Amino acid sequence: MAGSQTPRRQAPFLIGLALILAALPLGYFVFLREPPPPPPVVVKAPPPAPPVEAPAPRKAVQLSLKTIEGTVEVRRGGGPWEAAQRGAPLNPTDAVRTKDASSAVIIGDEAVEVLMSAGTEVSVESLTDELSRILLETGMATTVIRPGKRHTFEVKAAHSDALARAEEASTFTMSNDGAGTVAVGAREGNVEFRGHGKVVIVRAGQQSIVTPTSGGPSEPAPVPTSLLRKISWPDNRRNQRRVTVAGEAEPGSRLELAGQHFSPGPDGKFERSVELKEGENLVRLRAYSVGGTHQEAQKTFKMDTRPPKKLKVDLPWGNPSPSEAPTQTQSP
Template sequence: MDAPRPRRRSTPFLIGLVAILAALPLGYFLFLHQPPPPPPRPVVEAPPAPPPKKGPVQLTLEEVRGTVEVRHGTGEWRAASAGEALRPSDAVRTRDGSYAVLIGGEAVEVRMEAGTEVSVEALTDSLSRLFLGNGMTTVRIKPGSGQTFQLKAAGSDAEARSEGGTFTLSNNGAGTVALATLVGEVSFSGQRKVVIVRAGQQSVIRPGQGPTAPTDIPSSLLLKVNWPARPTVSRRQLVVSGQTDPGNHVDVAGQRVPTDAEGHFSHTVALKEGANSVQVRALSVGGLSQENQRELTVDTTPPGKVTVDPPLWNDPNPHNQ
C-alpha cells in the first residue's frame, strides 16, 4: 500500500522538467536568437542629370594696345576699352601701330594686327562667325570645345573654317586672301573649291579664283623695295614702291599699305628736311617677317645764282627770224 507514493511525488517533477525543456527553444528564440537582417532594398539609380545648357559664346575685348576703335551696331566709331563685350553686328578696328585681342571664353581667341577691321556676324553655343574687312588676324580655337569658327573675307567669297586649329588669315579687301595653318587643320574655300590646309601649310585665293593647293610655309619671304638711286633727295615726299608675296602684310614708315594680287605695293612717305630713316616691313601669314630700311637726306636748298651773259639780256631781237 506504501509503494505508489514516490511515483506521485516524481510526477510533478517530471512535468516541470518537460515544461522547462519545452520552454528552452522558445526562450532562445525570444532572448538569444538574433533575427536575420532585413533584405537589402533595391538600389534605384537616379537618372543622370542633363548636361548644363551651353549659352552663346561671349566675345570680349581682352587686350587693347594703341588706337583701337569699336562700333556697336550702326553707331559711330569710338575708342575701345579692355573688357568691352561684343555682339553680332559689332565691329572692331585697329589703327597703325596698334593691335587688339578678342576672346570667347576659353574656346576662341582672335588677335588683330595693325590696320585690321573685324566685324561679328554670329555667336551661338556652337558657332562663332566673324568677318575680316581687311588686314591680318590670327585665330585660335580650343580643341574639344565644341565650337566651330568661321572667318569670312570682304571683297571675296573666301572663308576659313576650323573646329580646333590655329590659323592666320590676311585680306587686302580686293579679293586676295591668304591663309596659313599653325596648329590642326582648316577648311579654306572660295569659288566653290575647298582645300584642307594642315599645320605648316598655306594657301592663297586671288580675285575670281579658288584657293591654291596647300604648300609648305616657306622659310623666307620676298621683299623688294625700289629706293632712290642716291641717298640725298630734293623733295619732301617720296614714293616707296616694291613687291612682296601675295597676301603679306606690309608697313611703310609705320603705316599699313595694301598689296595687290601679285604683292605689289606703293606708298607716298612725307619726309622732313635733313636726315630721315624709312623702314619697310613685310609680315606673312606663316609668321615670317622681314625689314628693309634706308637712310635718306632731304635737301631742298635751291642751287646758287646762275651767271648769265649780259649781252644776251640787251639783245633787242633775241629770236632771230
Template sequence: MDASRSRRRRAPFLIGLLAILTALPVGYFLFLHEAPAPAPVSMPAPAPKVSTPPPAPEPPRLVELKLQEIRGTVEVRRGGGEWRGASVGEALRASDAVRTLAGSYAVLIGGEAVEVRMEPGTEVTVAELTDTLSRLLLGKGMTTMRVRSSSGAPHALELTATGSDAVARSQGGAFTVSNNGAGTVALATLEGETTLSGQQRSVVVLAGQQSVVRPGQAPSAPAPIPASLLLKVNWPDRPRRQILISGQTEPGTQVLANGEGVLPDAQGRFSFPLTLKEGSNPVRVQVRSVGGLRQEEQRALQVDTTPPKAVTVDPGLWNDPAPPPP
C-alpha cells in the first residue's frame, strides 16, 4: 500500500521532469539559438554606361555677297574667267571677283552681316563666305566695310591685300582700307575696333585712328586720323602733247587723275602720263585718305602747236630811201 502510494507521488515528478527535459531544446532553439544569417541576395549587375558623344557642330553654312548698288561701269569675274559687265542683284561666291572702273562705284551686301562699299578703281576677290566668316582679298584701290552680328550670331570680317601680308579683321565694326598693290596698305577704323596684322605683329586700331603697313614692315602705331590731307601737284609750265604730271600725298592715299586710279608709292609720291589735245585740257587730281579726307587740284592745260604766222616784209623796206627831189 505504501509502495503504490509512493509510486503515485513519483509519477507527477517524473512527468514534470520529462516536460522540462522536453522543453529545454525548444527553449534553446527559440531563445538562445541564433538564426543563421540570411543568404546574401545577389543584385543584378548595373548595366554598363554607354558614353554618348556630343553632337557634332553643324558645319558653317555657305552664303553669298550680292551687288546691291552699281554706278558707272562695274565688272565681275567668275573664277579665272573673263571680266564682264555686272548687274544689280548678281550674287558672288568664293573665287568670284568684282571691280569698279574709272568714275564707278559699287555696294555689296552679305545678308545682314556684311556691307562692302567700293571706290572707283577698286578690285575685290571673294576668298570664303560662311554664316560666321567673310574673307575677302583687296587687289587694289579702296573699300569701306561694315560687319555686324546676324540674327544674334557673331560674324567676323577678314580682309587680306595683294602684295602684302597685311590682314584686317573686325567683328561688329566699320573700317576703310586702301592698297596700292605693291605692299602699302592703310587702314582707318570708323566704328568699333579693327585688328591690323603684318610681319607677325598686330595692332588694335580704334574708332578715329589709322595705321599704315609699308613694304616689309609691321603696322605703324595707331594714330588719330589727321585733320588735313597733303596734296601737291607739279604742273608743267609749257604743256606739250605728251606730258608727265607728278605729285606728293600721304602714304596709303588713293589718287585719281581725271577719274583714273594712280598708285602712289610707299612715300605717297605719284606720277602719271597724259596725252593732251590741241587747245584747253582740263586735268583734275583728287586724293582721298582712309580717314575720309579729300583734297583736289585742277588746271586747264593749254596746248598750242600751230606755228607762228609768216611775217611779210616789204622788199623796199631794206632799200635806201630815194633821194629827195631837187
C-alpha cells in the first residue's frame, strides 16, 4: 500500500516540474529575448530649393542730347568743335557748349536731365551704374533728378574744387564764372555743396556761394529777389557806336546784356560794352540767379552819326544871275 502511494504523490510534482520546464522557453521568449529592431525610418529628402537668379547687372546711365536751340556744338575726346546733332550720345571726355541766345537739354535715360543755359559749356567726366559726374566749365546749368530713380549725380566746377551732389529727387542749379566763383541753388529737394573742405546742405529755396578767397561755401540763405544792385547807364543820345554799361549785381548770378551772356566778378561788379546801330536802340540788361529768379532793366539809346546838313542862306535880294549880281566899287 505504501509503495503504491508513493508514485501517486510524486505524480503532481512531476507534472508541475514538466509544466515549469515547458514554460521556460515561453518565458525566455516573452521576457528575456531582445525585442526585434524597430523598422527603419524613411526620411524623405526636402525638395531642392529653386535656383536663385543673380540680379541683372545695373547699366551705367547713358547721356544724350535731347533738345537743341540755336547754336550748340559738341567736342569728342578733345577734338575740334562741331555742330551738335539731336539724339547724339555723350561719352566721358565729350563736351557740349551753347552760344549766346542758345540752349540745350542733356538727358540720362529716365533718371536725370541737365538744362544748359546760353553761354554754357559742360563736359562728361564719369558715367557708372551708381554715379554720374559732369564738369561745368563756365555758365549755368540746372540738373533735375527724377523721383523713383535713385542715382547719384554730381556737378563739379572747373577751376575750383566746388562740387554739388544729390542722390534723390531734386532740382538744383550751378553757376560758374570760370575764375573760382561758384553758386548753387536748390528749387526742389536737397543738394550737398562742398568746397575748400567745407560741406553745406542747400535746401529748396536756398542758395550758397563759394569764391576764390572764401573759406568754403557760404551758409545757405534764401534766394534773393533783387539781383541788380546798381546800374550806370551812359547818356541816351550818342554820336558813337559803342556804349559801356557798368554796375553791380548779385555775386554768383548770370547776366545778359544785349544778347551777350557773362558773369559778374566775385564782388558782383561788372562792365560791358554794347555796339549800337543807327537810330533808336533798346538795350536790355537781364540777371538770372541759381534759385530761378530773374530781373530786368532797360534803356533806349538814340544813335546819330550822320553829318549835319548843309545850311542854306537866303539872301535878301534873292538869287540874281551873275550879270545881275551887285558889284562893289572901290572909291578913289
